[in-house]
Amino acid sequence: MANGGATPAGSSRALRLDPFALPVRFPARDAGADERIRVVELNRDHVVMRRAVRGIRMAVSLPLAAFLGVAIRVMPEDDGSAPIAVVLEHRDPGLSIVLFATTESDDVVAEWQSWGRVLGLPLLIAECDGKLREPFRRIGAVRIAAPKPRRRRHNAVKARRPRILMRRKAGRCPAGATVHRDEREIIART
Secondary structure (H helix, E strand, C coil), X not given: CEEXXXXXXXXXXXXXXXXXXXXXXXXXXXXXXXXXXXXXXXXXXXXXXXXXXXXXXXXXXXXXXXXXXXXXXECCCCCCCCCEEEEEECCCHHHCEEEEEECCCCCHHHHHHHHHHHHCCCEEEECCCCCEECCCCEECCEECCCCCCCCCCCCCCHHHCCCHHHHCCCCCCCCCCCCCCCCCCCCCCC
16 A cells, blocks of 8 residues: 555554545455456545456546445455445445455544545445445535524523613604694794
């Protein structure tokens, strides 16, 4: 795994890419490629996957908008362990990219949210049957939730604002106002 040409610091027990160090270039497993390896270049706006199939080299460039989102998925392994992975999901499973994988679940949610925020894609959860669902409701790119009740009594400026000002009403003109017309003005002059 190469992060802009340099090997990342830290333990090599888990696959970890830094979402804040894009663009990044790293090798990934690919069952259909020669030597079972493909090289992935991940940028903020597109992904390029390079691989060779039967000696023919190819590069697949996809815009980031072509991906469904960033998902948390349990990946079955050959040795019996089941690591938890953060995956950049595509409609074609062969184009999905593993961004983070570990056997411990300590940092998975933080990595998942970081990748979703950096790439600007929705957060997804993979069910046991493989279907993806969104854990939060949203309209477009905006998450929605139930509206919070308005809190007037426990705010920071409560002690500085008299409550009587909150109950004030606009002044009213009396209905039967006295109007004196065509009368001489009485002014006291000396």
